Amino acid sequence: MENFPFAFILPTPSLIPSAHDNHIERRLSALRGQFSDQAAYERILAQEDTLLYEVYEIQRPHESGELLTGISIVHPGKVGSEFFMTKGHFHAVLDTAEVYLCMKGEGFMVMENPQGECRVEKLAPGEVLYVPPRWAHRSVCTARLEDLVTFFIYPGHSGHDYGTIEQQGFRKLVVEGEAGIEIIDNPRWSKKGS
Ligand code: F6R
Numbered sequence: 001m002e003n004f005p006f007a008f009i010l011p012t013p014s015l016i017p018s019a020h021d022n023h024i025e026r027r028l029s030a031l032r033g034q035f036s037d038q039a040a041y042e043r044i045l046a047q048e049d050t051l052l053y054e055v056y057e058i059q060r061p062h063e064s065g066e067l068l069t070g071i072s073i074v075h076p077g078k079v080g081s082e083f084f085m086t087k088g089h090f091h092a093v094l095d096t097a098e099v100y101l102c103m104k105g106e107g108f109m110v111m112e113n114p115q116g117e118c119r120v121e122k123l124a125p126g127e128v129l130y131v132p133p134r135w136a137h138r139s140v141c142t143a144r145l146e147d148l149v150t151f152f153i154y155p156g157h158s159g160h161d162y163g164t165i166e167q168q169g170f171r172k173l174v175v176e177g178e179a180g181i182e183i184i185d186n187p188r189w190s191k192k193g194s
């Protein structure tokens with residue numbers, strides 16, 4: 001890979017980077033076990049393996065000193081009462097942070113650390129969110145029709161630990177309740193290995 005400065009733009013309205021190296025599509029089948037309402041999950045999946053979110057990555061070496069950037073697009077929709085969301089992860093190198101800039105849409109970043117502390121922060125256009133080292137993170141789109149689009153930047157050597165969240169889930173869920181959008185405790189949360 002050439003080591004020269006480079007630039008790209010995020011053209012409106014798509015916000016898909018003008019130059020990118022990787023386009024990842026994550027569908028319902030990739031989030032088996034993550035949505036609370038498993039019957040609703042199976043019903044939707046039987047109809048269609050719905051596209052939940054997409055990521056456009058700008059490739060750089062996965063090394064400390066480098067920064068990895070890209071765009072994440074979570075589509076609108078629900079499984080039961082739970083809004084479409086990303087898988088979510090800890091960074092494999094736990095002591096690495098990440099910055100998100102919300103470009104479009106509305107939603108939340110659900111976060112927790114191994115000590116059991118949780119935060120759920122609103123995402124709206126122009127909001128910059130700093131995810132500190134050690135905090136797992138998942139983005140959730142709560143708009144009815146519009147995508148949630150975020151730009152992210154994180155250290156090149158972070159890596160991803162998806163397994164812990166696959167086994168534990170997040171402690172908080174973002175759902176459509178009777179009074180509107182609600183953040184509730186995850187009744188199925190359980191510590192990995194217990
Ligand atoms: C990278 C990061 C984002 C997510 C993206 C998709 O560390 O946090 O680029 O990778 O929002 O979410 P996941 O990776 O959880 O499927």
Ligand code: ZN
Pocket residue numbers: 089091098137154
């Ligand atoms: Zn991350």
